[in-house]
Amino acid sequence: PTGYMENSISYSAIEDVQLLSWENAPKYCLQLTIPGGTVLLQAANSYLRDQWFHSLQWKKKIYKYKKVLSNPSRWEVVLKEIRTLVDMALTSPLQDDSIHQAPLEIVSKLLSENNNLTTQDHESIIVAIAPLLENNHPPPDLCEFFCKHCRERPRSMVVIEVFTPVVQRILKHNMDFGKCPRLRLFTQEYILALNELNAGMEVVKKFIHSMHGPTGQCPHPRVLPNLVAVCLAAIYSCYEEFINSRDNSPSLKEIRNGCQQQCDRKPNLPLRLLHTSPDLVSQEATLTECRLKPVIVTSNEIHVEVERNNTANQKMTANVGNDSEPNLIDCLMVSPTCSTMSIELSAQADRILGCYVEILKMLSDYDDWRPALASLLQPIPFPKEALAHEKFTKELKYVIQRFAEDPRQEVHSCLLSVRAGKDGWFQLYSPGGVACDDDGELFASMVHILMGSCYKTKKFLLSLAENKLGPCMLLALRGNQTMVEILCLMLEYNIIDNNDTQLQIISTLESTDVGKRMYEQLCDRQRELKELQRKGGPTRLTLPSKSTDADLARLLSSGSFGNLENLSLAFTNVTSACAEHLIKLPSLKQLNLWSTQFGDAGLRLLSEHLTMLQVLNLCETPVTDAGLLALSSMKSLCSLNMNSTKLSADTYEDLKVFL
Numbered sequence: 141p142t143g144y145m146e147n148s149i150s151y152s153a154i155e156d157v158q159l160l161s162w163e164n165a166p167k168y169c170l171q172l173t174i175p176g177g178t179v180l181l182q183a184a185n186s187y188l189r190d191q192w193f194h195s196l197q198w199k200k201k202i203y204k205y206k207k208v209l210s211n212p213s214r215w216e217v218v219l220k221e222i223r224t225l226v227d228m229a230l231t232s233p234l235q236d237d238s239i240h241q242a243p244l245e246i247v248s249k250l251l252s253e254n255n256n257l258t259t260q261d262h263e264s265i266i267v268a269i270a271p272l273l274e275n276n277h278p279p280p281d282l283c284e285f286f287c288k289h290c291r292e293r294p295r296s297m298v299v300i301e302v303f304t305p306v307v308q309r310i311l312k313h314n315m316d317f318g319k320c321p322r323l324r325l326f327t328q329e330y331i332l333a334l335n336e337l338n339a340g341m342e343v344v345k346k347f348i349h350s351m352h353g354p355t356g357q358c359p360h361p362r363v364l365p366n367l368v369a370v371c372l373a374a375i376y377s378c379y380e381e382f383i384n385s386r387d388n389s390p391s392l393k394e395i396r397n398g399c400q401q402q403c404d405r406k407p408n409l410p411l412r413l414l415h416t417s418p419d420l421v422s423q424e425a426t427l428t429e430c431r432l433k434p435v436i437v438t439s440n441e442i443h444v445e446v447e448r449n450n451t452a453n454q455k456m457t458a459n460v461g462n463d464s465e466p467n468l469i470d471c472l473m474v475s476p477t478c479s480t481m482s483i484e485l486s487a488q489a490d491r492i493l494g495c496y497v498e499i500l501k502m503l504s505d506y507d508d509w510r511p512a513l514a515s516l517l518q519p520i521p522f523p524k525e526a527l528a529h530e531k532f533t534k535e536l537k538y539v540i541q542r543f544a545e546d547p548r549q550e551v552h553s554c555l556l557s558v559r560a561g562k563d564g565w566f567q568l569y570s571p572g573g574v575a576c577d578d579d580g581e582l583f584a585s586m587v588h589i590l591m592g593s594c595y596k597t598k599k600f601l602l603s604l605a606e607n608k609l610g611p612c613m614l615l616a617l618r619g620n621q622t623m624v625e626i627l628c629l630m631l632e633y634n635i636i637d638n639n640d641t642q643l644q645i646i647s648t649l650e651s652t653d654v655g656k657r658m659y660e661q662l663c664d665r666q667r668e669l670k671e672l673q674r675k676g677g678p679t680r681l682t683l684p685s686k687s688t689d690a691d692l693a694r695l696l697s698s699g700s701f702g703n704l705e706n707l708s709l710a711f712t713n714v715t716s717a718c719a720e721h722l723i724k725l726p727s728l729k730q731l732n733l734w735s736t737q738f739g740d741a742g743l744r745l746l747s748e749h750l751t752m753l754q755v756l757n758l759c760e761t762p763v764t765d766a767g768l769l770a771l772s773s774m775k776s777l778c779s780l781n782m783n784s785t786k787l788s789a790d791t792y793e794d795l796k797v798f799l
Contacts, residue, residue, distance in 0.1 A: 149174060151199045159193060170196070194234050201228060202242055209250050215261055222247060222268045230271055240276045244269065248281040262289055263298050270302045277310060283322035287329040294333035303330050304347070311351055312360045317369050327366075328374050335495045344495065348502050357508045364509050367499065368516050374496040375532075378489040379525040483529045497535040504542040514543050514554035518564065527568070533575035537582065540565050544586045549766070552589045566590070571611035580615045583608075588622040591629075598748050601626070601635045609641070613648050616655060624655045628662045668697060669724050677701045682708040689718045696721050703727055710734035710757070716742030723749035730755040734781075740767025747773050757781040765791040772798035 149172065156173040160166065160180070168189040170181040183189035205225050212218045225243045232239050247269055251257070257265075266289065278286060286306075290299060307330045310323050317324040334343045351367070352358045376383075485493065503513050517539070526532045543565070546552055557564035568575045570583040590600065604612060604626060616623040627645050629635075636642050649655035677700045683692060692714055704725050709718075710732045719742035722728070728750055734757050743763055746753070747770040754776055758768075764786045771777065772795060780795070 145179070149179065151196075152203050154196065154200055157193060157196045157200065159189070172196070191234075194232065198228075198232060198234060198239070202246075205243075206246055209246055212250065212254065215257070218250070219261075219264055219268060222265060226269055226272055237276075240272050241279070244272055244276065244282060245279050248279045248285070251285045252281045259293060263293075263296065266298050266302055273302070273306045274309070277314070277320070277323060278306065278326070280320070280322040283326040286326050287322075290326075290329040290333040294336035299330065299333045303333075307331075308351065311363050311366045314362065314366055317366065317373075324370055324373055327370050331370070331499070332374075332492065332495060335491070341495070341498055344499065345502055348499065352506055352509070358506070364503065364512050365516065367503060368513065371496045371499050371503075372521055374492055375526060376523060378485060378493045379483070379523050379529070382483065382525045383523055483525060485529075493532065494535070497532065500536065501538050504539045510542065510546055511548060511550045513539075514546075514551045518554040519558045520563075520565065520568070527574060530577070533568075534577055537569065537575070537577070540569055541582060541585070544582065544589050547589070552586075555586055555590065567607075570608060571614075572608075579618075580611055580620070583611065584615055584620050584622045587612075587626060591622075591626070597629075597745070598633055598635070601630055601633060605630055605635050613645065616648050617651060619652045619654060621654055624649060624652070624658050627655075628658050632662055632665070671700060677703050679703050680706040682710075683712050683714075685711040687712040687714065689714050692718050693721050696724070701725055706730040708732040709736055709738075712736055714738060716740070716745075718742070719745040722746065725750075727752070729753060732757045733761055734758075735760040737762060740764055740770075743767035744770045747771055750774070752776055755779040758785060760784045762786070768795065771795065 153174050154172050155175070156171075158171045158173075160169045160171055166180065166182060168183040168186055170183075170189060170192055172179045172181065181192060183192060205221060208221055209218060222243075225246070229240050229243045247265065251265065262285075266286075286303065289296070290303070293299070307327050310327055314320070314323060331344060331347070334347060335341060337343050348367070351360070351363050353360075358364065500513075500517075503509050520527070522532075540555070543551055543555055555564060555566045557567070566586055567573055569586070570576060571580050576583065587604070591597065612623045612626055616627050627649055631642065631645060636645065646659065649659040681701070681704055683695070687709070692709070692712075705727050707722075707725070707728060707730070711734065713736070714733075715737045716739045718738070722731070722742075723745060729752055731746075731750075731753060738758070739762050743758075744767060746756075751774065753774060756771075756777060756779070759781045760783070762785075763782075765788050768782065768785075768787060768791055771780065782792075
């Protein structure tokens with residue numbers, strides 16, 4: 141009979157598959173031997189025939205191994221069959237993911253159905269399938285088996301020799317742990333097994349370095365996100381018992397409403413949230429009242445009023461009766477119990493926490509990884525129980541310090557909140573924040589780096605004046621130069637409206653040598669500014685080519701320029717530093733910066749102060765999108781020349797909307 145088959149043939153019914161090789165045989169045919177006869181399959185060409193031949197052989201052998209390994213009797217025979225199966229997969233000419241995945245799934249099913257294997261059997265099977273794992277992810281059941289082996293035999297040589305290339309491949313190529321969570325769990329257990337070795341964290345550090353590579357740039361873009369995902373999941377698991385028993389811990393809504401009395405809570409589970417002694421709990425009402433009162437800090441004859449948590453308390457009062465969840469950091473700052481609440485982890489959870497926080501520290505030490513790490517951690521992706529745990533926030537402080545020390549704006553800007561209305565690491569580690577454990581050194585460092593690059597300088601100063609004026613004054617009183625500069629800027633930009641508060645700031649500045657010196661310099665600048673802004677002088681001014689910032693400053697300090705409307709600095713050598721002098725020209729409407737070195741920092745300052753500017757020429761300047769976007773706040777701007785700059789198409793479209 142010829143033509144199409146009327147009935148299908150099951151793969152298990154095929155007894156043999158052969159290529160027709162006798163003389164005068166039909167071209168491109170396969171002979172299948174089945175019970176009761178044979179069947180010839182004819183392909184269109186030899187390539188397709190060979191594909192059929194190898195595919196049918198593969199299917200036939202897979203059915204055989206499934207049958208043999210489904211009923212194991214002697215493990216010596218089973219191990220031999222597994223090795224043969226692996227060799228067949230490696231030598232098959234077929235190119236398909238299932239060629240390697242099918243043997244792994246067979247072994248995975250075998251292991252899941254036989255729990256009475258010895259440790260030696262485990263290791264023998266892992267070594268046998270190791271060649272298949274070099275280019276393939278292990279299936280979920282096999283991952284679970286590997287996790288068990290890591291937990292029970294962390295010092296086994298299999299962990300180092302077999303699992304290391306498997307985990308490296310997972311970290312380099314995995315795209316989404318959400319689709320394969322057991323791969324993440326296996327990676328997590330593997331790292332913990334490395335930490336159990338004699339060298340401990342040194343072995344983990346070498347592994348992280350091997351993932352990064354010896355060069356300054358890691359060639360694998362997926363390694364860092366995958367490592368961070370593993371760290372976050374491991375840290376979350378440390379607090380999982382506390383999270384699952386949140387009916388025994390204060391919720392955010394209860395914290396906001398002040399339901400913190402021990403009698404209002406359900407009985408605590410063993411080793412859950414350990415509250416303070418009854419004596420401290422009984423004093424909560426008194427402590428809360430004290431927090432609403434200002435604290436007077438006396439130093440010589442100066443009295444500085446520091447209002448702790450006053451803003452947070454006002455927020456809490458305003459939100460009473462609202463069912464929405466309050467801000468997390470505000471809750472931790474306002475709640476009397478959370479400020480004294482301690483969390484006690486089990487020994488195992490404590491080891492896990494220590495290991496993975498150390499890994500986050502290691503990741504923050506790589507310059508090329510730090511921008512992406514800062515972006516991933518900016519939303520504060522940790523449970524509130526971790527943020528209330530003193531050990532965790534103290535250890536994580538190193539990572540935040542690394543962000544604060546990095547001069548790149550893309551890194552230290554991640555200290556701020558990811559969006560309006562949500563607190564960030566800056567609030568968490570500032571005085572009054574739940575994680576602040578020093579006298580404000582880290583806070584001063586963060587303020588210093590943010591002020592150096594933040595184009596919304598006035599807005600940032602307003603935020604500090606509203607929420608952190610007390611800590612700023614206290615640190616300035618102790619001689620911190622950054623905070624002295626902040627207070628001077630608040631006075632210079634008229635951030636503070638209240639006269640009494642201005643006098644307190646002045647008294648604070650005059651109480652230290654550095655503050656007195658900077659305040660005197662501020663007064664000199666104010667006198668010069670009044671003289672500069674006095675009406676009179678020319679309406680148009682052009683500086684000679686090759687003039688510098690110092691030349692411009694010398695010229696503007698020589699007389700009054702209150703009437704100056706048109707200033708040309710084209711083809712000079714001025715930089716962004718001259719912006720400090722330009723913002724003192726109240727009538728300036730046209731500014732020509734063609735072919736200068738005026739950059740983004742200067743644009744940010746101009747956008748805040750020269751609100752009357754109408755014409756701006758930035759042709760052939762080194763400005764970028766970061767600075768040009770700041771111009772969107774200049775509503776009076778009518779003409780803007782950005783030829784030969786690094787302007788992108790997206791920023792151009794954004795500016796067209798605002799200007």
